[in-house]
Amino acid sequence: MTKIAAIIGGGVIGGGWAARFALNGWQVQVFDPDPQAERKIAEVLANARRSMPGLTDVALPAEGGLRFCTSIAEAVEGAVWIQESVPERLEVKHSTLAEIQAACDAQAVIGSSTSGFKPSELRAGSTRPDQIMVTHPFNPVYLLPLVELVPAEGQDGPLVDRAKELLTGLGMYPLHLRKEIDAHVADRLLEAVWRESLWLVKDGIATTEEIDDAIRYGFGIRWAQMGLFETYRVAGGEAGMKHFMSQFGPALKWPWTKLMDVPDFDETLVDLIAGQSDAQSGAYGIRDLERIRDNNLVAMMRALKQQDWGAGRLMKQHEAALRAGTVLEARAADIDDPSQPVPTVHRAVPLDWTDYNGHMTEAKYLQAFADATDRFMELIGCDAAYIDSGGSFFTAETHIRHVDEVHAGAVIDIRTRVLLGAGKKMHLWHEMYEGDRLLATGEHFLLHVSLETRKPSDPSPKIAAALTRFAQAHAALPMPEGVGRFVGAPR
Numbered sequence: 001m002t003k004i005a006a007i008i009g010g011g012v013i014g015g016g017w018a019a020r021f022a023l024n025g026w027q028v029q030v031f032d033p034d035p036q037a038e039r040k041i042a043e044v045l046a047n048a049r050r051s052m053p054g055l056t057d058v059a060l061p062a063e064g065g066l067r068f069c070t071s072i073a074e075a076v077e078g079a080v081w082i083q084e085s086v087p088e089r090l091e092v093k094h095s096t097l098a099e100i101q102a103a104c105d106a107q108a109v110i111g112s113s114t115s116g117f118k119p120s121e122l123r124a125g126s127t128r129p130d131q132i133m134v135t136h137p138f139n140p141v142y143l144l145p146l147v148e149l150v151p152a153e154g155q156d157g158p159l160v161d162r163a164k165e166l167l168t169g170l171g172m173y174p175l176h177l178r179k180e181i182d183a184h185v186a187d188r189l190l191e192a193v194w195r196e197s198l199w200l201v202k203d204g205i206a207t208t209e210e211i212d213d214a215i216r217y218g219f220g221i222r223w224a225q226m227g228l229f230e231t232y233r234v235a236g237g238e239a240g241m242k243h244f245m246s247q248f249g250p251a252l253k254w255p256w257t258k259l260m261d262v263p264d265f266d267e268t269l270v271d272l273i274a275g276q277s278d279a280q281s282g283a284y285g286i287r288d289l290e291r292i293r294d295n296n297l298v299a300m301m302r303a304l305k306q307q308d309w310g311a312g313r314l315m316k317q318h319e320a321a322l323r324a325g326t327v328l329e330a331r332a333a334d335i336d337d338p339s340q341p342v343p344t345v346h347r348a349v350p351l352d353w354t355d356y357n358g359h360m361t362e363a364k365y366l367q368a369f370a371d372a373t374d375r376f377m378e379l380i381g382c383d384a385a386y387i388d389s390g391g392s393f394f395t396a397e398t399h400i401r402h403v404d405e406v407h408a409g410a411v412i413d414i415r416t417r418v419l420l421g422a423g424k425k426m427h428l429w430h431e432m433y434e435g436d437r438l439l440a441t442g443e444h445f446l447l448h449v450s451l452e453t454r455k456p457s458d459p460s461p462k463i464a465a466a467l468t469r470f471a472q473a474h475a476a477l478p479m480p481e482g483v484g485r486f487v488g489a490p491r
Contacts, residue, residue, distance in 0.1 A: 002025065002027050003026050003081070004079045005018075005026045007032075008417060010037040012040075012044070014113070014376070015044035016048075019052070020063045020141050022045065022066055023053070025060070025061030028065070029079065030066065030067070050351070051296070051297075053409065054302070054350030056318060072100055080106055080166070081112050084097060088114060090122075093114065097126065098125070098126070101126065101127050101427075108131070109166065110132045111135030114136060116182055116183045119153075123222070130155060131161075133152070134149070134161065134231045135148070135163065136150070143301070146172070149164065171318035195259060197211050198262070203368070209280040225307075240441045252318075295352075298377075301348065329433075331381070332379055338474075341416055342379065342413055342417070344372040344414050345432075350408065355395055362402075366442075369430045369432070376428060391428055391457065393446040393449070397443075397445040398445075399487075412432055418467065418471040422471065424457065425445070427445050427446075428443070428444045431480070448463075
């Protein structure tokens with residue numbers, strides 16, 4: 001059954017929440033009195049559709065519906081998750097939350113996107129205070145996984161557990177803060193950097209662009225994959241964190257910071273920063289900057305996923321959850337009817353797979369077909385454990401035909417059949433489709449090899465039997481057009 005999320009407030013954050021839920025298959029119901037809300041959310045959703053599927057190598061669920069409602073009561077009807085993202089004024093939040101609770105299910109999670117208010121402040125006068133908790137995300141919500149989850153102090157229980165479960169199911173990381181504090185944790189860290197930066201600009205030490213360069217070319221990248229403390233632990237070298245602290249701890253007493261002294265936020269400072277920011281980024285429209293940001297975030301998080309580190313590890317976990325229970329996780333014994341080509345890949349083409357011609361680059365065709373080969377190997381039992389035991393298949397020959405163009409965002413499927421499976425030899429034929437449209441074919445000849453001798457060897461009896469089963473079943477299929485074709489052969 002499709003889950004329903006209610007989005008109350010459709011600004012930048014509310015729109016990001018709507019996109020995160022909808023692209024994970026939820027029905028989304030939005031209320032925002034702003035007459036431009038529908039347009040704004042549509043633009044955010046378009047950006048999310050373009051970038052978010054590239055975070056995983058498994059296709060996201062079918063997109064859920066999006067409906068704009070004329071009242072809060074209509075929006076929260078049937079919702080299991082309600083996200084409040086109205087302006088940061090406590091009286092506005094109180095009236096909104098009261099209206100939500102008057103109409104919603106008592107078991108629904110009510111999360112607030114507030115950057116600064118504590119849950120105890122949000123709950124004042126509430127009829128069901130335990131239902132309300134802070135769920136503070138980071139922009140863009142559809143890409144960044146962190147959510148600061150702050151229930152009432154000392155509150156644990158089914159509703160908090162349910163909130164964690166639902167957020168995790170969206171591919172997000174709920175950071176459960178058990179003590180409330182103004183601005184939570186992440187924004188307090190950001191505020192410290194922001195205050196220091198204001199002084200650096202005001203004192204003429206650095207421009208806005210120079211400060212941004214210091215972050216994005218230096219510690220920002222380090223923080224993205226290790227955070228603060230782990231980064232400093234590494235900085236301590238073999239001696240570790242204690243050495244780092246003993247070496248740099250005295251600096252805490254030196255006048256390196258004006259953290260407790262905030263400059264006057266007057267028109268002069270505002271104009272100075274705004275002018276420098278215009279000079280730095282004014283050549284780009286906001287949507288251009290968002291797309292540049294999204295491209296970079298996808299590429300960075302995919303890179304981290306390759307390393308199984310930081311946010312990338314979370315993406316791998318989300319990917320495994322998407323794959324669970326599908327044919328992409330099956331083993332040979334699970335395939336009741338082996339007579340048809342086996343689905344081996346189902347994924348969206350990410351942004352960084354395209355070339356200067358605007359379609360999928362040649363190397364990525366090979367990667368997609370290699371992934372299909374790896375998946376078929378896993379299916380018949382040549383998995384990580386088997387490879388660790390000393391056996392694997394090596395590709396000896398590959399031939400790829402590029403039949404039609406493939407563009408970023410296309411959801412591709414690869415179906416694999418066995419042309420030969422006997423002894424050491426495995427001859428595979430892959431066909432790549434978008435819907436019913438044939439995009440490319442890949443023909444691959446592999447040999448089973450002993451990893452100890454690096455020479456051809458027979459596979460295990462279990463793998464041999466599974467391979468033979470598919471080869472015999474697929475032999476009854478018509479021979480595909482293009483098998484054995486060579487480069488330059490007449491069409």
